Structure formats: structure tokens, C-alpha cells
Amino acid sequence: MKPRFLTGLLSLLMPAMVLAGEYDLTVDRVKIDTGDFVKEGIGYNGASPGPVMRFKEGETVRINVTNNLDEMTSIHWHGLILPFNQDGVPGISFPGIKPGETFTYEFPIQQAGTYWFHSHSGFQEPDGAYGAIVIEPEGREPFRYDREYVVQLTDKHPHSGDRIMRNLKMMPDYYNREQQTVGEFFSDVSENGLMNTVRDRMAWGDMRMMKADVEDVHGFTGLINGKGPDQNWTGLFEPGERIRLRFINSSAMTYFDIRIPGLDMTVVQADGNNVQPVSVDEFRIGVAETYDVIVRPKDEQAYTIFAESMGRSGYARATLAPEKGMEAAVPQLREPARLTMADMGGMPGMDHGSMAGMDHGGMDMGSSEDMSGMDHSSMEGMDHSNMDSMDHSNMEGMDHGSMTMGKEDKSDPFYAKGSGLMPKAANGGKFLSYADLKAQDPLYEDREPTREIELRLTGNMERYTWSINGVKYEDADPIRLKYGERVRFKFVNETMMTHPMHLHGMWSILDVGAGQWNPIKHTINVNPGTTVYMETEVDEPGQWAFHCHLSYHAAAGMFRKVIVEGGPDSTQAKTDAIAEDGGEV
């Protein structure tokens, strides 16, 4: 205790010398009012979401977290690069924060951008324990804006996390209210004919899989910055201003398709890292991802930020307006999403032949599409050499050529071909794809990976078990990496659900086929029936969590511990260096 007291004293005496920002957070029981319902939950500094933590790149932060709950808690700084014992995962980084205890996190801020923080204990995060992090960069940013807002989404449910988990275990379709009905059978019959419809239902019934199994948990109210659709969070602007919107998806389970009717959005950052600007009409934000977009409303009118859940079971809504109280039309939810056989493509041991025969006519897939959705070479097909030769200063030009495939049929190579989840912009325009994301300024030199690790994403919806390579966390050995290697992870999604995979502590370099311009992320969506590659420069010693960020999938076993063996002469060298830096200023 004494050393900490002294350091604390010192920082009071000479803030400039230590260069540490001191922050306080309390973890509290709070009331969450969504406009639809009021619910007991967990928050920070008396509210959910917690405060926006504003850090500066280069500073060392000290964050005193006081646990006012009657249970253990923790805070994980999602996406931040820090010593592993500051990462906030109980059982992996540290033991956790006991009731009544104050734990002081201390780590250097070595990055800039939009991130978030949340509890990593039990279901405290779905219960409300989350907040935003904004890190101001040391240097200039490659884009301009006049004002900024955090737009933090969540899927607030009237049930507690524990209850949702138990209900899903008892009845996996407990919350699903978009299942196929008799009415849908008849409308399919009139559209596709009786035999096709019967054959379709039989094929899915044979697998005991539901086409409607897009979102496990329906019945939530989408919140933006803690406000429900009727409470309508509003960000003000002066016409002509550039507004930077920092979208963060802090949902437990829900992907959102986001658009602002009437405004173009320029995506400038993904998961805190600058990307080459892409202009889009709509984008899908996976659970735990962040996207920074710039919009420039020119007219003296209100605009609706509309975030529909991927399965269309709910939505969040907010407004950008020149004055408080102004609002724009709120669009209708689109039709519920339906999986197709293409999304089942990753499942082992299935008779693909008969499935291919099955799908035509019956589905809305169109005759040209077939089971080649499983042909992942299409992803590889985005010729790397082609990309490298492109002139990156010309961003407008980026989209063309490289993405010919994507442009022609507007299909996204990160979805199985013919997937029922294939995103489409509501206005028929451009929908952001992972394939559009190119690093603005590569963080790492491109090099050959030293090895590949295959991670099959596996599960059983009927039992609500989720696992990696068929093994749940409770039975799994850690993944062992060696400091200094560059590992290529191959995610093979063998389930019918989308999994946002999050590796703690080290960057995930998503392979979009752009070589050194591959974007740097912390969370990688792996859609059903697809294979996605990411590479990681193993540059942080210690042990880290690696898991699906859907709360109930992680809790059901889709989780691993990663151990990084070896390291620069231990963490101590690093600590020394930091201390010296601080001392010299």
C-alpha cells in the first residue's frame, strides 16, 4: 500500500513529471429507464452507460475503480493495448475486484481512437456495466471534423443476464419471436409453389435448424447513449458542420445495421484504427466493434440515426438536429432475416449435394447462386497484387477494380454466397463490407505468418452449447503463442450464427486481401458458413482472453485463454522504460 500511496502523493505534487491522468470510477447499482421499461442494472459513477473516459495518447492513466456492488466486479478496457495484468479479466488478468474494494489500474496509453470499457464479470455487461473511451491522438488526424459525438448502442433487455442465460439453456428459442409460422408457409407456397415450400421446410426440419435463428435474444429495447427510441437521444449541429460520430456497439447479443437517411457517411475509423475513408449509405456493426464516421448535414433539418438489428427484431434510434426537439421520420423495420442453406455451408457432415438441389426456386437466392457460397477461394480471389499496385492517395479510386466481384452483384465476400444475412442498403446504395476496410497507416510491417492456427467455431443451438473446435472453455487447454511470432488465425464458422471474435491485448489484422493495408481490428465478425483469416503479431507477453463477444455464447463456452510465452526481457523492462520516460519529462 505504501508505495502506491507515495506514487499517488507524487502525482499530486508534480503532475507534469509523472504525466499520469487520474480517473475515478465507481461500480454501482443503478436504474435503467429505456422508455419501454425500467430495470435495475449496473452502471458506473451512478449511471448506465458510464461516463465517456477521455484519455490522451502518450499519457499514463491511473484509474481507481471502487466496487460498490455486493459481488465481484472487473473492468476490461476493450481494444486497449496494455500490460496483461491491467486487462481486467478475472481469472486471467487478475483475481477481480471484491465488494467494497478499490482497484487501481495503471497503464500507458499507446494508441488513439474510439474504444469502450465493460465489466468482464458474469453478466454485468448486459446488465449495464459499460462505457465509452475516446483517446485523443498525439499527432494530427487524417480527417477533419467540427464536432463529435459518441453513439453507443446496446440491446437492453427487461430480463437480467442470468435469467436470459438460464432461459436459453432451458429453451433455446425462448426469446425468438420471428419463427416461421403457418402464415409464412402459405405465403411461401404462393410465391414458390407447394412442393418447393414443403421440400424447404423438410430440409430444415431434417437438420433441426431454424431459418429464423439469426438473433438468440429478442425483446430488447435498442438504446443509444442510454436512451430508448422514444427518449430519442439528440446530437445538435450547425448546418454545414462535419460531425464525427463514434459508433460503439456495446450490445450483449445484437448486431445493428445503421443508416442516417439523407446523409452519406464516411467511415474513417474501425475499431479505433484509421482506415482509408469509405463513403457508405449503411453499415453493419458487430457486437463490440466500433466505427467512426463523418457526416455533413447541410440542411437545417433533423436526421434520424436508425439502427435496425440484423434480424430485425428491434431497433435503436437517435437524432441529429439543429435544435433540440426536432425530429425526422423513423423508418419501418424491414422484414425479418431468414438464413439460407448457404449459411449452413460450414456445417460438417451435411449432404451438400441435396442441399444445393433444395435451395433453388424455394429460396430468394436466385437461380445463379448455389452452394459455392462455401467456396472461400472467392475471398482469396481479391487479388492481393492488384491491391498493392493501387494508388492509395486516390481513395475514390479504391473501391473500383479491387472489388469488381463485390460491385457486380453487390454481394459481400465476407458472407456465404447467397447468405440470408447478406446486407443490403435500405436505399439500394453502398453497404460497407469488411473488404472496403484498408488501413490508413499500417501499424505493422507486412510479413509472412510464422504459423497458422485453425479455430473452428462450433456449437449446438438445441443444447445452447458454444465452443471452439468442439471444446468448451471449461474443458479446453490454453492456446499457446510465442512472443515475436506472427500467427495466422483461420476461423471456420461451422454454426449458423455470426460470431464476433475478440482477442484481448494484441491487434487482430483482418485479412481482406489488401496485404500491408489490411485493417487492424480488435473484433472480427465471422459470418455463418464462412472462413475468415486474421493475423496477430504476438507482441505482448502474458495471458489473455480470446472469445466470442456475444455474452451468452462466451458464457456457454466459446472462449479460450491465450498464453504468450517468452517476451522481451519480461514486463519489467517495459515498466522501467515507462518510468524513465515519466522521469525525464
Add this chain to the structure above:
Amino acid sequence: MSCIRSLVAVSLIASVGFSTAVTAQEMISDTTARKQPLTTWGVQFEEFEYRYSDDDEELGVWNADAFYGTDDFKVRLLTTGEYEIEEQAYETLENQLVGQIPISKFFDAKAGVRFDTPEGPDRTYAVLGVAGLAPQWFEVDANLYVSDEGETSAELDAEYELLLTNYWILAATLDATVAFSEDREIGVGKGLVSTEAGLRLRYDLVDRAFSPYVGVVHEQKYGDTADFAETGGGSTEDWFAVIGARIAF
């Protein structure tokens, strides 16, 4: 100033010492709940109803189960009973306690004991069964029983749910019992003993926790069992109108 310098030095040394302490306790092993098998529980009344027969017979009927356990092993208590309201007697009263383990992607095996304590003679059975989801969404529960009298019998339950909408659900059930040997004392003849078929229309009023329903149930006894029933002055075929609720918590 030098005083401050030394203070800096002290605190630097101290903080280095502190972080070394932290790194020394690094690589803790995960003993949190996350690393333990997830334990869960549930209680469900598939049927909880009032029956009124075409013979003006009135019954209170339930069919429920409760479980506790992990993905790999669950303990399940199943209880079902038919209470004759006028005669204030249990026509049937069965309680089963079984252990349940997964044996395939969609099926579990069960083993345990069943106690029948209705009005009249009691029976204890050993139970061996499988339960799960068959292709085309049929919930199936098949059990083999050996009684303390040495008689064997089998029971097959199947249920299918038709979603008229996502809240109005029509559930069809079929329950058939076969005896491989006669147990005259409890009125069971060899062969097909009885069937119970039901059709219930429910509405999910509160999540899936409380769903009131109305329906019809048909009960039929066959062969020797029917003869025993007739001899005893009972009926061999009944139609019931039912009203009740499906409850889960």
C-alpha cells in the same frame, strides 16, 4: 528540489517494486465460474389443466418436470397426475427421478426410478429412456419400465408444435403405452394399453413463462386393458375438454 528528486527516486523504485510484485503473481489460473461447467435449472408445467369429460367426469391434471445440472449431467424430476375432483382420488400419480446424459446431438439418455402411488395398488419401476428432438421438430420421449412385480412396459410420448403465429401455438401430443406382460392388479393387459391424444391451442401471454390454453383430449384403452376397465365399471374411451396453462420458470 533535491528532496523532491529523492522522493521521485523512491517512488520510482517503489513503483518498479510494485510492478515486479504484480508480474510475479502473473499467469494466475482461472478458477472463476467461467472455467466451471455451467449449472442451470428449470421448472416446466407442460400441462396444468382442468378436464371435463363427455361423462361429466372432472379431473385436475398436471404434467411437469424440473431439472438441475450441467450440459453433461442433469437430474430431472418428472411428475404427472390425474386427480378426480368428485371422488377426491388420484386416478394416476407418477413421480420419476432420473439422471440424464447427452448421447447424440439431439438426444439424451435417462435412467432412474418411477413411483406410482395412485388410488389403489402402488408400483415402483426402474426407468430407462431416451428423450430429444427428432427430425421435423418432433419432441420425443421414449421410456422402458420394469416394475417391482417384474412386469415390463414401454411408453412413447411425442409432441409437435404448430406456430399459427409467433404467439398462438397449436400443440399436438400423442402418448402411447404398451405392456409386454399383464399386471392385472393395476388393470394393465398385455399389448397396447392405452393412448392419449391432445390438441391444445395456447397463447404466450408472459414470455414463455405463462401460456393459457384450451383444448381437447382423447383417451382410449385397448385389448385386455379395456376389458379390465369395463369389468371394473370404468370407461374405455373418453373425450375431454381442457382448459389450463403451460408454465415455465
